Amino acid sequence: KAGVTQTPRYLIKTRGQQVTLSCSPISGHRSVSWYQQTPGQGLQFLFEYFSETQRNKGNFPGRFSGRQFSNSRSEMNVSTLELGDSALYLCASSEGTDSSEAFFGQGTRLTVV
Amino acid sequence: AQSVSQHNHHVILSEAASLELGCNYSYGGTVNLFWYVQYPGQHLQLLLKYFSGDPLVKGIKGFEAEFIKSKFSFNLRKPSVQWSDTAEYFCAVYTYKYIFGTGTRLKVLA
Numbered sequence: 001k002a003g004v005t006q007t008p009r010y011l012i013k014t015r016g017q018q019v020t021l022s023c024s025p026i027s028g029h030r031s032v033s034w035y036q037q038t039p040g041q042g043l044q045f046l047f048e049y050f051s052e053t054q055r056n057k058g059n060f061p062g063r064f065s066g067r068q069f070s071n072s073r074s075e076m077n078v079s080t081l082e083l084g085d086s087a088l089y090l091c092a093s094s095e096g097t098d099s100s101e102a103f104f105g106q107g108t109r110l111t112v113v
Numbered sequence: 114a115q116s117v118s119q120h121n122h123h124v125i126l127s128e129a130a131s132l133e134l135g136c137n138y139s140y141g142g143t144v145n146l147f148w149y150v151q152y153p154g155q156h157l158q159l160l161l162k163y164f165s166g167d168p169l170v171k172g173i174k175g176f177e178a179e180f181i182k183s184k185f186s187f188n189l190r191k192p193s194v195q196w197s198d199t200a201e202y203f204c205a206v207y208t209y210k211y212i213f214g215t216g217t218r219l220k221v222l223a
Contacts, residue, residue, distance in 0.1 A: 004156075033210065043203065043213035056209050090157065092211070102211060104149075104157035 002026065004093045004105035012111045018079040021108045025072050025093030031055075032074040033102065034066060037088040046089075049074050050096045081112045115140045117206050119214035126194050127222050134189040134217050136204030145207040146187045148178055151216075152200045160202070163187065174198070196223045 005024040013019050025032050033056075034046040045058040049068035066076045072093075078085055088109050092102040120135040138144065148160040161172025168180040178189045187204060199221045204214040 035211070035213075042215040043211075045210045045212070048210060058210070092157075101147075101159055101162065102207075103159075106156040 004091055004103050006089075006091050006105035006108050008108060009106065010109045010111075012113060013081050014113055015081055015083060017081050018077065019081060019110060021076045021078075021089055021091075021110070023074045023076070023091030023093070023105060025074070025091070026103055029093040029095055029103075030072055031094045031096030031100075032068055032072065033092045033094075034074070034076050035090040035092065036060075037090055037107070038086075043090070046076070078110075083112050086110060086112045115206065115208060115212050117204055117212050117214040119202075119204055119217050121217045122215065123218050123220075125220045125222065128196055129193050130221075132189070132191040132194045132198070132219070134202055134204075134219075136187045136189065136214060137185050138187065138204075138206045138212075139185065140206055140208060142208070146178075146180060147205040147207065147211070148172065148176070148187075148189050149203045149205060149213075150200045151203065157203070160189070194219075194221050196221045 007022045031050045033048040035043045037043045048056040052068045063079045068074045088107040090107045091105045094100040094102045116139050118137045146163040149157045150160050151157050160176050161170050163170045163180045171177045176191050180187050202217045205211045
């Protein structure tokens with residue numbers, strides 16, 4: 001079956017702009033989580049959506065938001081971009097139980113200039 | 114706060130050498146433990162996982178890990194590494210979210 005698809009793969013934005021990233025999970029998976037990966041901070045949890053509801057949230061400012069649609073596809077939005085938002089944004093899909101494995105997409109590389 | 118520590122940030126080995134990557138976590142409750150690998154230019158892939166039962170778990174590509182509850186550790190091992198094992202390895206704890214360690218970059222010299 002198809003894996004987790006993230007679009008776009010690469011983005012260059014200017015400070016102050018906003019950006020929307022998309023994630024299509026594996027068919028049948030109801031949980032989508034987002035992570036930010038940077039060389040300095042590693043992989044940090046942003047939030048998780050399960051059945052269209054935000055179930056968990058990490059310690060990121062309100063500029064970072066997301067949503068999930070009825071088909072489980074998820075979008076992440078970052079408003080008022082800062083240089084420090086430059087990172088690889090990873091999406092992970094799972095069945096949503098404690099013991100379920102997460103499958104990661106290849107990520108969206110965001111560069112803020 | 115829950116955290117995961119990976120002590121080795123960069124490891125360089127020759128082919129056929131044995132590998133052990135350390136991972137310690139801080140969480141008092143029941144945890145699900147994972148090792149993920151990220152090959153150059155590729156997405157994170159699951160190597161192995163521990164939920165319960167036998168504390169020695171075997172994963173793909175000859176990797177194994179041992180869960181030692183008293184030490185809050187989940188170290189990754191491989192008896193003989195190959196050049197193709199060059200990658201970044203992440204230990205992770207799952208409670209209601211994944212908490213990842215900072216990763217260990219492994220370079221295997223041919």
